[in-house]
Every structure is written in C-alpha cells, then in structure tokens.
Amino acid sequence: MTIKVVMAGVTGWVGKALVPVILAEEDLLLAGAVSRNAAGQDAGAAAGISMTTGVTVAPSLEKALAVPSDVVVDYTKPDVVKANTLLAISKGRHVVIGTSGLGADDYAEIDNAARAKGVGVLAAGNFSITATLLKRFALMAAKYVPDVEIIDYASARKPDAPSGTARELAERLAEVRRAATSLPQSQVSGVPATRGAAVGQGEGVQVHALRMPSYILSCEAVFGLPDERLTIRHDAGSSAAPYVAGTLLAIRRVSSMAGLVRGLDALME
Known part of the structure; x- marks a missing residue:
C-alpha cells in the first residue's frame, strides 16, 4: 500500500531533507507540499533538489488538501x-507533528479532535533516535534520583521556548519522578524567575532555556544527589538528517493509531 504524504514546510530545514527521501521510498508518494514563499514552484525546486516531482507547492495546507492524501507531515512554525x-484532522488525514511550540492544552484539543474523527496523530519534540534515547535514559534515572532540572539550548533566532525536546522531556519526567528536595519557586526570594519555569504536572520540572548564537539544539537533563551529579545530554548537529528516519517511521505507523500519541519512543519497540 502506498502512503500519500503532504509535506507542510517543504522549504524548511527538515522539510528539505525529507522530500528526496520520500521520493525515493517505494511505499511513499509525495502528494502535496506547502510553503507560502515557494507557492507555485515544483516541490523539488522548493526543496533544493534537481529532480522535478510534478507536485506544485501550495500556498496553504487547505489548498494542498484538495488532492487525495493520507498523512500530513508538519514541520512549519x-x-x-x-x-x-x-x-488536517477535519479532512480525515493522519498527522505527524515535528513542529514545536504546542502546550498541554493544545495537545488535549488535538487528541479530542483526532479521536472524534478516528485518525491518528504522532507528535514528537524530536524525531532523532539519539534524542529519543536521551528521554528514555532520563526517565530511567528519574526513578532513582528525584532532583532533576533541564537546560534547553537553541539558537538566538528560535522563536519558542522551551524547545519541543525539552518540553516533552520535562512533562514526562514530571509524571514519574518523586518530589524534589529543592525549594519550590514560590518560596524563592530575590528574582524567582531566574529559577526557570516549571513544566509538567504537579510541581513540574524546572526548565532553563538559553537562546544564543553558536547553538543549534541541545538538551541537558541534570540529576543531583548529595555529593554526586549525573548529566544526560543530547547535541544536534547542523544537518537535519537525524530527524529523517524517525519521521519516516511515524509516517508509516501513524495510520494505525486513533488519537494523539506523543514521543517517538512509543514506536521504537
């Protein structure tokens, strides 16, 4: 069975890397592409490859969905x-979300809409296999070490904070870790906001977002016990290649879901 894919964000960092791979896969078909800036161009030219795809880039997702398709992949803003x-859900499409910036209320609304329509949505803060392992190892550590905080590094131009990777990690850690021994932010004097923001249920996990030149994307989980610390860190390079394999896995699996599933780790085993 061929899966017809609409690529929203075809001119983006990950979108450009995904297009040639989708074209090369026998079970995938590029059915549509979206970019306001490249509207009217062939999707191959918009993605920076020499191949002509026969797919014209649409200025909006609504226009792209006029063509039959199965899965929408969103790497937009x-x-x-x-x-x-x-x-996409309202049109009966399954969705793979690679864009960060959504919160718990947004995901709840998306889950309700997807379940009502009987489609699947897979959202991950990071589709890299090694970033997914960061989360898995951190969740293992949180069962033994209650004090954990996250440092989220990204470029000075990244518009959202925290990143999807850090937010997803914090929310999952908040679900499993025991109560921290550090003072809650409400009891901190001076400038309490310097302690970062609590993300996740209950007291949450403190997240500190750095936005500076020279960083691409990095996420660091720091665990502390008396007289010892453990740091688990993931650093992304300048290429979008690490996100391709995970996104392809999500494209192939999302149609078997009903409702929202968060995290690539849900598909790894």
Whole structure:
C-alpha cells in the first residue's frame, strides 16, 4: 500500500531533507507540499533538489488538501502548527507533528479532535533516535534520583521556548519522578524567575532555556544527589538528517493509531 504524504514546510530545514527521501521510498508518494514563499514552484525546486516531482507547492495546507492524501507531515512554525493539525484532522488525514511550540492544552484539543474523527496523530519534540534515547535514559534515572532540572539550548533566532525536546522531556519526567528536595519557586526570594519555569504536572520540572548564537539544539537533563551529579545530554548537529528516519517511521505507523500519541519512543519497540 502506498502512503500519500503532504509535506507542510517543504522549504524548511527538515522539510528539505525529507522530500528526496520520500521520493525515493517505494511505499511513499509525495502528494502535496506547502510553503507560502515557494507557492507555485515544483516541490523539488522548493526543496533544493534537481529532480522535478510534478507536485506544485501550495500556498496553504487547505489548498494542498484538495488532492487525495493520507498523512500530513508538519514541520512549519509554532504559530501555524495547531491550525494545520486541526484542519488536517477535519479532512480525515493522519498527522505527524515535528513542529514545536504546542502546550498541554493544545495537545488535549488535538487528541479530542483526532479521536472524534478516528485518525491518528504522532507528535514528537524530536524525531532523532539519539534524542529519543536521551528521554528514555532520563526517565530511567528519574526513578532513582528525584532532583532533576533541564537546560534547553537553541539558537538566538528560535522563536519558542522551551524547545519541543525539552518540553516533552520535562512533562514526562514530571509524571514519574518523586518530589524534589529543592525549594519550590514560590518560596524563592530575590528574582524567582531566574529559577526557570516549571513544566509538567504537579510541581513540574524546572526548565532553563538559553537562546544564543553558536547553538543549534541541545538538551541537558541534570540529576543531583548529595555529593554526586549525573548529566544526560543530547547535541544536534547542523544537518537535519537525524530527524529523517524517525519521521519516516511515524509516517508509516501513524495510520494505525486513533488519537494523539506523543514521543517517538512509543514506536521504537
């Protein structure tokens, strides 16, 4: 069975890396592409490859969905990903979300919409296999070490904070870790905001977001016990290649889901 894919964000960092791979896979078909800046171009030219795909880039997802398709892959921007996802769901498409910036309330709304329509949505803060292992190892450590905080590094131009990787990690850690021994932010004097933001249920996990030149994406979970510390860190390179394999896995598996599933680790085993 061939899976027809619409690539929203075809001119983006990951979108450009995904297009030639989708074209090369026998079980995948590029059915549509979206980019306001490249509207009217062939998807191959928009993605920076020499191959002509026969797919014309649409200025909006609504236009792209006029063509039959199965899965929408969204690597766009935080201010449009929710609307794109809800639109795709309303049209009966499964969705793979690689864009960060969504919160717990957004995901709850998406889950309800997807279940009502009987489609699947897979959202991951990071589709890299090694970033997924960061989360898995951190969750293992949290069962033994209650004090954990996250440092989230990204470029100075990244518009959302924390990153999807850090937010997803914090929310999952908050579900499994025991109560921290550090003072809650409400009891901190001076400038309490310097302690970062609590992300996740209950007291949450403190996240500190750095936005500076020279960083691409890095996420660091720091665990502390008396007289010892453990740091688990993932650093992304300058290529989008690490995100391709995980996204392809999600494209192939999302149609077997009903409702929202968060995290690539849900598909790894």
